Amino acid sequence: MEIDSVKLVYFSPTETTKAVAHGIAHGIDSSSIELVDLTTPSGREQSLLAAKDELLVVAVPVYMGRVPALATEWLKTIKADNTPAVCVVVYGNRAYDDALLELKDTVEKCGCIPIACGAYIGEHSFSNSDTPIAEGRPDKADVTHAEEFGRKICEKLQAVSSLSQLSDVAVPGSYPYGGRTELWSVDFIAVNSTCTQCGSCADVCPVGAIDSQHSSIINHEKCITCCACIKSCPQGARTMKPSPVKEASERLNNLCKDPKQPECFL
Numbered sequence: 001m002e003i004d005s006v007k008l009v010y011f012s013p014t015e016t017t018k019a020v021a022h023g024i025a026h027g028i029d030s031s032s033i034e035l036v037d038l039t040t041p042s043g044r045e046q047s048l049l050a051a052k053d054e055l056l057v058v059a060v061p062v063y064m065g066r067v068p069a070l071a072t073e074w075l076k077t078i079k080a081d082n083t084p085a086v087c088v089v090v091y092g093n094r095a096y097d098d099a100l101l102e103l104k105d106t107v108e109k110c111g112c113i114p115i116a117c118g119a120y121i122g123e124h125s126f127s128n129s130d131t132p133i134a135e136g137r138p139d140k141a142d143v144t145h146a147e148e149f150g151r152k153i154c155e156k157l158q159a160v161s162s163l164s165q166l167s168d169v170a171v172p173g174s175y176p177y178g179g180r181t182e183l184w185s186v187d188f189i190a191v192n193s194t195c196t197q198c199g200s201c202a203d204v205c206p207v208g209a210i211d212s213q214h215s216s217i218i219n220h221e222k223c224i225t226c227c228a229c230i231k232s233c234p235q236g237a238r239t240m241k242p243s244p245v246k247e248a249s250e251r252l253n254n255l256c257k258d259p260k261q262p263e264c265f266l
């Protein structure tokens with residue numbers, strides 16, 4: 001089966017999911033790759049129509065064992081027409097629980113046909129120098145794995161003349177999904193005096209929760225605790241103050257030391 005073009009769809013506040021998605025795209029090696037970045041509010045204003053002869057690669061991070069709710073909301077609006085799809089979750093070395101199954105079910109309901117699924121590890125959003133969790137993931141070996149996964153996806157498609165020749169891809173997980181879709185609404189970010197009000201934190205915030213003129217003014221109702229603002233601050237002016245997020249980061253640093261490995265389901 002020939003694929004005309006690839007659409008690479010991802011939500012990735014701290015860019016580990018984006019790195020994995022690009023690794024897979026590199027392996028697929030199509031001459032036409034369109035990026036659909038759902039990370040910013042404006043990115044989520046676009047809609048997506050996908051045809052039979054396109055390949056969708058959909059990648060999201062795992063939040064509380066689930067697909068982040070704002071990503072699910074957007075993904076449900078995809079209009080596909082028996083479009084082959086690759087589902088990918090990226091998690092912070094704890095577990096992906098039912099998230100991969102949830103993602104697969106979600107794209108299937110939009111008219112996609114999942115032909116391959118993968119789970120990769122990314123540095124945990126809550127990781128920092130005191131509590132490094134999956135620091136530096138995806139690393140070189142993870143990206144090489146993702147590229148190889150991309151090549152296997154091409155081989156799988158090339159081996160058939162129609163998607164009806166492929167059987168369902170089984171992934172771990174069960175329904176009703178466990179985990180939580182409601183995130184903490186919590187005041188957990190401290191901003192110190194090295195902040196220059198450069199505005200980069202407000203620019204990277206996926207939900208527009210930070211005041212662009214006063215970086216310490218955060219709308220805690222909107223905040224999804226993704227930590228993009230902390231990780232991207234050029235001054236390192238943003239840290240975690242005592243809070244459930246900081247406690248989680250300490251707990252995960254103790255519990256999730258053994259590096260997990262990528263998995264793919266084809």
Ligand SMILES: Cc1cc2nc3c(=O)[nH]c(=O)nc-3n(C[C@H](O)[C@H](O)[C@H](O)COP(=O)(O)O)c2cc1C
Nearest residue numbers: 012014015016017061064065092094095122124125
């Ligand atoms: C609110 C929240 C919940 C998370 N829940 C999980 C989880 O259940 N399991 C896990 O292993 N990692 C969890 N993570 C970590 C992210 O899945 C991981 O760091 C991922 O690489 C982040 O993707 P990104 O770099 O594209 O933002 C969570 C992160 C956040 C912000």
